[in-house]
Amino acid sequence: MSVSDGGQVLTLAGHLPILPVVVPFMAAPLVVVLGARRLAWPIAFAASLSALAVSVALLLQVLEGGGVSYHIGGWAPPLGIEYRIDAASALMLVLISGLSTTVLPFARRSLAHELEARRHMLFYAAWLLCVSGLMGMVASGDAFNIFVFLEISSLSTYALVASGAGRDRRALTAAYDYLIMGTIGATFFVIGIGFLYAATGTLNMAELAVIIGENGTDRTIQTAFAFIVVGMGLKVAVYPLHLWLPGAYTHAPSVVSAFLAGTATKAAVYVLLRFMFTVFRPEYLFEVRALEVIMLPLALVAMFAASVIAIFQRNLKRMLAYSSIAQIGYILLGIGFLSQTGLAAAVIHLFNHGITKAALFMGVGALLLRADTPFHDRIVGLGRRMPLTGFAMVIAGLSLIGVPGTAGFVSKWLLVQAALEKGWWPFALAVVGSSLLAVIYVWRMIEVLYLQEPEEGGRAEAPLSMLVPLWTVTAATVYFGLATGLTLGAAQSAAEGLMSGFIPVAGEGGGG
Amino acid sequence: MDWSYILGHMNYWLFTVMMMTGLYIVIARGNLVKKIVGLNIFQTAVFMFYISIGKVSGGTVPIFPTDMEIDPEVTYSNPLPHVLILTAIVVGIATTSLALALVVRIHEEYDTIEEDDILEIETRIAREENRAHGGAMGGRA
Amino acid sequence: MRHHLILRVSTKLLAGAIMLFAFYVQFHGDYSPGGGFQAGVILAVAFVLYGLVYGLEAAQEVLPRRVVHRMMALGVLVYAGTGVVSLLSGYAYLDYNALNPGMPEKGQEAGILLVEGGVGITVAGVMISVYYAFAGRPPRISDEEW
Numbered sequence: 172m173s174v175s176d177g178g179q180v181l182t183l184a185g186h187l188p189i190l191p192v193v194v195p196f197m198a199a200p201l202v203v204v205l206g207a208r209r210l211a212w213p214i215a216f217a218a219s220l221s222a223l224a225v226s227v228a229l230l231l232q233v234l235e236g237g238g239v240s241y242h243i244g245g246w247a248p249p250l251g252i253e254y255r256i257d258a259a260s261a262l263m264l265v266l267i268s269g270l271s272t273t274v275l276p277f278a279r280r281s282l283a284h285e286l287e288a289r290r291h292m293l294f295y296a297a298w299l300l301c302v303s304g305l306m307g308m309v310a311s312g313d314a315f316n317i318f319v320f321l322e323i324s325s326l327s328t329y330a331l332v333a334s335g336a337g338r339d340r341r342a343l344t345a346a347y348d349y350l351i352m353g354t355i356g357a358t359f360f361v362i363g364i365g366f367l368y369a370a371t372g373t374l375n376m377a378e379l380a381v382i383i384g385e386n387g388t389d390r391t392i393q394t395a396f397a398f399i400v401v402g403m404g405l406k407v408a409v410y411p412l413h414l415w416l417p418g419a420y421t422h423a424p425s426v427v428s429a430f431l432a433g434t435a436t437k438a439a440v441y442v443l444l445r446f447m448f449t450v451f452r453p454e455y456l457f458e459v460r461a462l463e464v465i466m467l468p469l470a471l472v473a474m475f476a477a478s479v480i481a482i483f484q485r486n487l488k489r490m491l492a493y494s495s496i497a498q499i500g501y502i503l504l505g506i507g508f509l510s511q512t513g514l515a516a517a518v519i520h521l522f523n524h525g526i527t528k529a530a531l532f533m534g535v536g537a538l539l540l541r542a543d544t545p546f547h548d549r550i551v552g553l554g555r556r557m558p559l560t561g562f563a564m565v566i567a568g569l570s571l572i573g574v575p576g577t578a579g580f581v582s583k584w585l586l587v588q589a590a591l592e593k594g595w596w597p598f599a600l601a602v603v604g605s606s607l608l609a610v611i612y613v614w615r616m617i618e619v620l621y622l623q624e625p626e627e628g629g630r631a632e633a634p635l636s637m638l639v640p641l642w643t644v645t646a647a648t649v650y651f652g653l654a655t656g657l658t659l660g661a662a663q664s665a666a667e668g669l670m671s672g673f674i675p676v677a678g679e680g681g682g683g
Numbered sequence: 684m685d686w687s688y689i690l691g692h693m694n695y696w697l698f699t700v701m702m703m704t705g706l707y708i709v710i711a712r713g714n715l716v717k718k719i720v721g722l723n724i725f726q727t728a729v730f731m732f733y734i735s736i737g738k739v740s741g742g743t744v745p746i747f748p749t750d751m752e753i754d755p756e757v758t759y760s761n762p763l764p765h766v767l768i769l770t771a772i773v774v775g776i777a778t779t780s781l782a783l784a785l786v787v788r789i790h791e792e793y794d795t796i797e798e799d800d801i802l803e804i805e806t807r808i809a810r811e812e813n814r815a816h817g818g819a820m821g822g823r824a
Numbered sequence: 825m826r827h828h829l830i831l832r833v834s835t836k837l838l839a840g841a842i843m844l845f846a847f848y849v850q851f852h853g854d855y856s857p858g859g860g861f862q863a864g865v866i867l868a869v870a871f872v873l874y875g876l877v878y879g880l881e882a883a884q885e886v887l888p889r890r891v892v893h894r895m896m897a898l899g900v901l902v903y904a905g906t907g908v909v910s911l912l913s914g915y916a917y918l919d920y921n922a923l924n925p926g927m928p929e930k931g932q933e934a935g936i937l938l939v940e941g942g943v944g945i946t947v948a949g950v951m952i953s954v955y956y957a958f959a960g961r962p963p964r965i966s967d968e969e970w
Contacts, residue, residue, distance in 0.1 A: 189917045197904045200897035206890065245919035296897075315767050322774045329781055333788070340792035341808070344801055347785045351709060354722055354778050361771060362702075362729055368764070369736045485816050546816040746855075769861060773947075780954045787961055 187232065188241035188254045190225045191264050192307045192320075194218050199299035202292060211295040212279060218299060219271040222306065226264035233261045234661065238668075240312070248312070249375040255312035259518060259665030262658075263309040263441050266525050270433045270644075271302045274529060277640040278426040280633075281536040285424045287337055294334055298430075301327040305438045314364045314374045314450075317442055318357065321406070325353045328435060332423040345418030352415040356405025363398030366391050367450075379450050388455060396455075399446050400465075406439035409503065410473035413496045420492035425536030428488065432495050433529035437521045440502055444517070447506070448669040456509060466507040471601055473500030478608035482615070487538070487545040490612055491531050494571065497605065498524045504598065505586055513589035514666035519658055520582035523651060527570040527579055530644040534564035537633035537641060547615070552625030554617075560633050561620050563645040568613035570648040573606050577652040581659065694735035701728035713798040715789065719782045726775045730768045737764030828877070835877040842870040850944050854933060860940035864947025872955045880959050892953045899946025906938045 198218035202211045233239060238257040242248065256264070275298075282291060304324025311317050329350045335342030368374055370391040371382040383392060401412075408416040416436075420428045447456060456462055474497050481493035498520070505517030535545050537560045542549040554561030570577035573584075583602055590599040632638070651658050689696070705728055708721025742760035747753060790796050793804055846867035853859030875883030910922035920935025921928040 186911055186917065189911070193904060193907065193911075193917065197901065197908065200900040200904070203897035204894055204901060206894065242916055243918055245916040245921065315770075319770055319774065322778070326774075326777055326781055329785070333785060336788065336792070340789075341805060343785055343789045343792060344805065347715065347782065347789060350778065350782050350785065351718060351722065354782075355706070355709065355725070358726055358729055362732070365729065365733050365736065374763075374767075485813065544816075546812070548816045773861065777950075784957060787958065791961075 184232075186241075187225055187229050188239050188256050188310060189243070191222045191229070191268060192254075192303055192310055194222050194225070195299045195303035195306065199296045199303065202296045202299065206292070208288070208292050211292040212275070215295040215299055216272070216275045219268060219275055219302060222302065223265070223268040223272045226261065226268045229256055230258075230261040230265050230661065233258055234664065249373045249378040252316050253312040253375055253377070254310045255377065256310060257665070257668045258661055259441065259444070259668055260309045262518065262522060262661045262665055263438065264306060266522050267302065267305050267309065267434045267438065270430060270525060270529050271298075273640045273643050274426055274430045274433075274533065275640075277429070277533050277536065277637050280540070280636050281426050282424060284540055285338060285426075285536075286334060290334060290337075294331070297327040297330045297334075300324070301331060301430075301435075305434055308438045309441055312376050314367065314376055314379065315361075316374075318361050318364060321357055321360070321439075321442070324435065324438070325357060325406070328431060329353070331427045331431075332419045335423045335427070338424075339422050341418065342422035345415075345422045349415040349419045352405055352412070356402045356412075359398050359402030359405070361402075363395045363402060366395035366398065370395065376445065376450050380452065383450065383455070384452060388451075392451075396446075396451055400443065403439055403443040403446070407436055407443060407503075408496055408499055410469050410476065410496065410500065413473070413477070413499075416496060417489055417492040420495065420532075421486060421489045425488075425532055425539055428492075429529045429532035429536065432491070432532055433525035436495070436499060437525050440499070440517075440521055444506065444514075444669055448514070453509060453670055462507045462509055466503050467598075470500045470503035470507055471598075473497055473503065474601065474605040475608065478605055478612070481612045482608065484612075485547050487547060487550065487616065487619075488532070488535050489545075490616070491528065491535065494609065494612060495524075495528055497609070498528070498571075500605070501583070501586060501602070504602070505589060508589045508593055508595075508598075510589055510592060511663075511666050511670055512585060512592055514669055515659075515662045516582055516585035516589050518665045518669075519585060519662035522658055522662070523570070523578035523582045523648070526644050526647050526651070527567050527577075530567035530641060530648060531564060531571065533637070533641045533644065534560055534567065537637050540633055540637075541631050547619045551619055551623040552621070554620030556625050556629065556631045557633055558630075559638055560641065563638075563641050564620065565617055566645050567648055568616055570652065572609045572613050575652075576649065578648040578658075580652055581655050585659075585662075694732065698728050698732040698735070701731065704728075715786045715796045715798065716783070718798075719779060719786070722782070723775065723779060726771070726778075730771060730775075733764040733768045733771070737761040831877050835873055839870045839874050842873070843867060846870070846944075846948075850940065851937070853940050854936045860943025861947055863940075864944040864949075865951055867944070867948040868951030868955070871952050875955060875959065880956070884956065887952065889953075889956060892949050892956060895945050895949030896953060897946075897949075899942040899944065899949060902942030902945065903939050904942075906935060906942070910935075 195218045198214050202214050205214075229239070233256055238255060240248075241254040241256075243252040243254065246252070278298075282294065286294060301324050304320045304322075304327065307320030308317050308324065311320060329346045332349060333343055333346035335345075364374065367379060370389065371379055371386075373379055373382065405412045420432060423431070447462075477493045477496035477500065481490045481497065484490035484493060502517045502520050502524070505513045505515075505520060507513070508516075537557065538550050538553055539545060541553060541557065554564075566577065570579035573579040573582075583606060586602050587599045590596065590602065633641075702725055705721045705723070705725025709718050709725065712718055712721060737760060739758055739760045742758045745759040745762040786796055789801070793801050795801060795804075846863045846869075849858040849866060850860065850863035853863065871883055871887055874886070906920075906923075907918040910919045911917050913922045913925075915922035918935070918939075920932045922931065923934045923938075924931035
């Protein structure tokens with residue numbers, strides 16, 4: 172057919188945008204076809220590692236030379252599906268693949284403790300599908316393609332959450348709740364895309380942005396906007412739509428919680444950002460004032476209500492889950508400011524909170540090796556018996572609060588700055604106030620871990636295969652707290668890219 | 684707002700009614716299987732909506748003649764929504780079967796598929812946990 | 825085991841025809857309505873019907889569980905592998921022209937047949953495996969509860 176623009180020979184470097192999605196996507200069925208339990212983990216790790224390498228290469232390429240576009244099947248957009256990588260998406264790709272790569276070595280021992288051996292192979296297959304889905308959501312520049320990848324990642328997530336059923340049957344109902352809410356959210360998202368398609372006749376996000384920018388908006392497009400925001404809000408766990416999250420994070424195996432807390436909601440936030448800022452444009456958002464009247468109050472409620480609920484939890488995992496909802500409040504607050512600094516704060520908090528929460532959940536996973544449940548009274552004094560694990564959790568906890576020198580500080584500082592830039596000092600105070608609540612629940616964790624005598628004495632440190640990933644992520648929270656150049660630079664240029672719509676792609680590379 | 688307006692937007696009316704029916708079932712029914720049925724109706728409404736916007740009046744099947752001589756007089760229906768919905772249907776099937784599998788497992792563990800009963804069991808578990816692990820702080824929330 | 829003689833005989837007759845029809849739908853999918861999704865489901869129907877009439881064990885003797893599991897994954901591998909082949913030969917991912925650089929039309933045809941084949945294998949595998957998974961559970965829900 173004449174529409175195809177193939178025929179051009181590409182080097183491997185030209186294929187970079189598709190590889191982070193394809194490699195885990197190929198690895199997942201490979202694990203099942205080979206069917207060998209011993210091979211599952213090495214394949215998963217190799218796939219995840221190579222996805223990380225490609226993502227880092229992409230990030231460097233994007234920061235240097237601007238966005239990259241890739242045409243699937245050699246069909247040029249708007250007809251074909253386009254993958255578009257810019258600073259924001261490259262940063263997300265690095266976050267997702269990086270977390271998967273560090274959590275996987277941890278998973279070996281943790282899963283051996285928390286999941287029957289015969290389920291491990293399918294677990295890793297679902298894991299790889301989830302990684303591939305999340306990567307696809309971030310990389311794709313086609314609205315419907317995002318939905319498909321969203322569902323790939325969601326469906327595998329439900330299965331991953333439900334795999335906690337061997338330890339606690341409530342994992343099943345948690346997964347069921349998540350499935351119902353997630354499907355409603357995804358379906359709302361599809362309705363939104365349908366309205367957009369009906370109004371504009373295209374699904375390519377760059378093209379959508381151009382058409383909406385030229386023709387202005389009408390009621391169809393406003394409806395589309397509402398559906399997309401609510402649908403993605405469900406996946407993000409915006410405060411009143413968060414009900415699936417605590418159960419899912421509490422009852423899933425610890426590795427799943429660590430990975431999901433760091434990536435799943437974050438990828439959804441990314442899609443929300445893409446639609447709000449790239450497709451609908453900031454001018455439109457000003458016009459409908461949706462952010463000021465909806466996002467900001469909800470963000471504030473999340474920051475305080477979820478933090479207060481977290482304080483009263485007796486289950487460490489559940490406490491961390493509620494803290495996640497509160498932290499999503501910060502991200503929404505940054506978005507709600509609708510300024511470049513605010514957006515940069517949101518993007519950098521996506522990243523920083525992702526690694527912080529992953530470290531904390533991994534810590535819980537390590538504690539679970541020694542204590543049977545993550546209830547506070549069962550883990551008393553474990554910080555003394557497991558000094559390295561405990562210390563890593565303390566550092567990650569400090570980052571959760573936002574103590575200077577940790578990654579959490581950078582994003583909160585930027586958030587406060589964004590608030591002051593707008594002259595909205597009450598919001599700056601709110602950020603500080605909510606951080607004080609975080610001090611309380613993190614202190615409760617420290618108190619339980621250190622200030623009481625352990626039930627039984629003796630050192631019982633976690634094995635090395637768990638300590639290394641845990642400390643890698645913990646070190647990353649400190650590193651990104653001190654050396655802010657890379658993340659801050661990427662977040663700034665991501666925010667710039669988001670505010671100005673799609674960056675024109677250099678040379679329209681990729682398949683065309 | 685006259686009759687032709689209402690009839691002209693028939694697909695939207697049907698879509699809305701069907702979608703709300705499905706959503707209502709998901710929210711109002713306590714039986715986990717019925718919830719899934721509601722979810723299916725809800726999703727099907729969206730499929731119908733997509734298909735209906737792909738309809739071009741007087742359009743024919745969008746298959747080009749083999750000699751690729753396209754007659755400009757012929758209008759073709761828009762095939763893209765159908766393709767999208769084919770994908771969405773497959774996703775829907777996957778969701779349904781996963782949900783049903785979860786329901787089977789829930790029934791094996793809880794011996795019921797009524798939401799109220801499950802909630803009762805879980806509240807009891809939470810209460811026992813609170814008793815065992817100190818304090819009545821933090822419920823199911 | 826002598827019950828339902830008509831059912832059993834007609835199932836044996838039908839199963840082959842159903843499978844044949846599945847392959848017809850599969851291989852005509854590239855230029856007429858049809859394709860992997862439909863063909864996969866139809867193919868699965870043959871096995872489900874056989875399982876319903878002759879019992880799950882009989883069906884699983886023909887097509888054991890682990891084969892079905894491998895089928896699901898194999899189809900996805902064929903699909904994604906087609907993309908990788910075109911990627912390795914210097915074209916965009918899933919650019920079927922790569923399969924026959926001299927004649928792009930033939931390449932497109934081969935590509936769609938391969939991809940649809942992958943889809944067909946996976947869909948058939950998934951549908952059969954869904955049936956196996958649900959039918960293989962011990963029936964604990966009594967009739968009154970429904």
